[in-house]
Amino acid sequence: MMNPSIPDLLRDLVSRPSVNPMGPDLRGHPYLEAGVTAYLEDYFRALNVPFTRQSVAPERENIVARFESPGATRTILWEVHQDTVPVVGMTIDPFAAEIRDGKLHGRGACDVKGGMTAMLTAFTRLVRERPAGAANVILACTVDEEHTFLGIQELMNQGIKADFAIVAEPTLLQIVDAHKGVARWKLRTEGRACHSSRPDQGINAIYRMGHVLAAIDQYAAELAVTPAHPRLGPPTLSVGRIEGGVSVNTVPDSCVIEIDRRLIPGESGQGAREHFINRVRELTTVPFVCDPLWMACPALDPSNSDTVRQLLGQAIDAVEGSHEVLAVPFGTDASTVTNAGIPAVVFGPGDIRQAHTKDEWIELAQIERAAEILFKLATI
Ligand SMILES: [Zn+2]
Structure with a gap:
């Protein structure tokens, strides 16, 4: 398998609709995550890594892949959601994934297929390069984050084990360790x-x-x-x-x-x-x-996330020079992960102000830096 470039990978993901119906029983194009799940399955199969699918609801499955590093001293969970909000009222073609001025436009580009692209890119690099002393990485792509959090609840119910977790959401490459x-x-x-x-x-x-x-x-x-x-x-x-x-x-x-x-x-x-x-x-x-x-x-409680905050901070500093630790008003899957005993923080490329908007976009260069930071975090 060739390593797809970041623009190609993100275009593949955005052009596969995965709209959350937000309650009503809607199926077929552009609803539900199945098209993205199938793409991820093909991706992990081509990469030749172990993966499992977890049925969450009809036509809705988490997909969880593993990078196993010989002699690893820690295991990191990377979690990212597959679904997007609806496309009603958008002023651009939501699934054309058009690139202009270094930005890719479309539903989910920012929230959170850009973050998923960064995680897939760093994960692929770990698998290819197998750096000595790297951590094990579990990459979990879940369903239904935008409405009732069924995917992350099922993932945690299955009893996953990791030392800490990074949950992808647009944070402009800063660390979010607290939210309501x-x-x-x-x-x-x-x-x-x-x-x-x-x-x-x-x-x-x-x-x-x-x-x-x-x-x-x-x-x-x-x-x-x-x-x-x-x-x-x-x-x-x-x-x-x-x-x-x-x-x-x-x-x-x-x-x-x-x-x-x-x-x-x-x-x-x-x-x-x-x-x-x-x-x-x-x-x-x-x-x-x-x-x-x-x-x-639940709220994201920062009181047990010292280790992940410090290590991720080190990885961000190595790429960006500095970082901030922030509390935000929006909710994420990170609180469910933390409450299940795996301290989690939120991190990803893109600005939350572009999430859910009528002309959603993300800067491709930020995805590249996010991938670099995630790779560093796994090899610190
Ligand atoms: Zn999101």
Whole structure:
């Protein structure tokens, strides 16, 4: 097998759509990761390294390849997601993978097929050169990062062993060692429907929700002044959607809101939901029902990642001259990896400001430097 160049590799990945349906049961072009998974399988087979596929959901599989270094003293996990966000509203052809001015354009170029290209390039170089004293590297390409984190959860459930992990996301080649987590759930009020000309005969679920919302508003204000994480700030809560009623001449019997709760290290989504229910029930007597969490991702806790932060920092300095260690507002797979006992930080080429955008792109030169840094990290 020839070593594909970085532009060729990234073009191959971007031109294979892997759009996350974000909930609805959508299949076929351009949805789901199967085209990228098949490409990666061919790639690892040609490279002649051991790999496994893990079924996560119908047509959705993680693929995990291994570089085994004789006499290695450590094992590093490199994790990267295969899926992208949807392409609605994009102003460029999402899958043309066009290169202009040293930038490759397309859905996933920045988030995170550029990072995947860097990991594949460094991994391939390790396999080809087999440097003495290199670490073992497990390269795990997972599904469903953009919606419910099924891929990384399955990877960790299978019991992977590594000393530390690098999770690819666009960080402009800096180290991200802390971020908040998120938990989401729906809350509903119920009433009794009747004709709106005799509202006294019914119970208005929207009015009930009004009272509950006032209590939630107060609860959110209380949360904002609870002890904050020194780098991430306090936990927060926001109501992002509301839905209720069928027509203007019917007293509504149901109203639903959707809650987004940002978690700091040490908090669990489950615990946050229970705390919310207990406190809001003290603040209002109006009855409401909370659904189970439909999504939860913990915060990335930096307290155990000293070793990986230091070694990755050394590798970045060797290529870039210096580096920064940052906390960011967005969530990643790194927190799930850390919570499973493998300290993880986030690192990759590209700028998060270009992720999920209508003309997403990445600078090819940054991918090359990221690959160099990852290779150095494995051979320090
Ligand atoms: Zn991403």
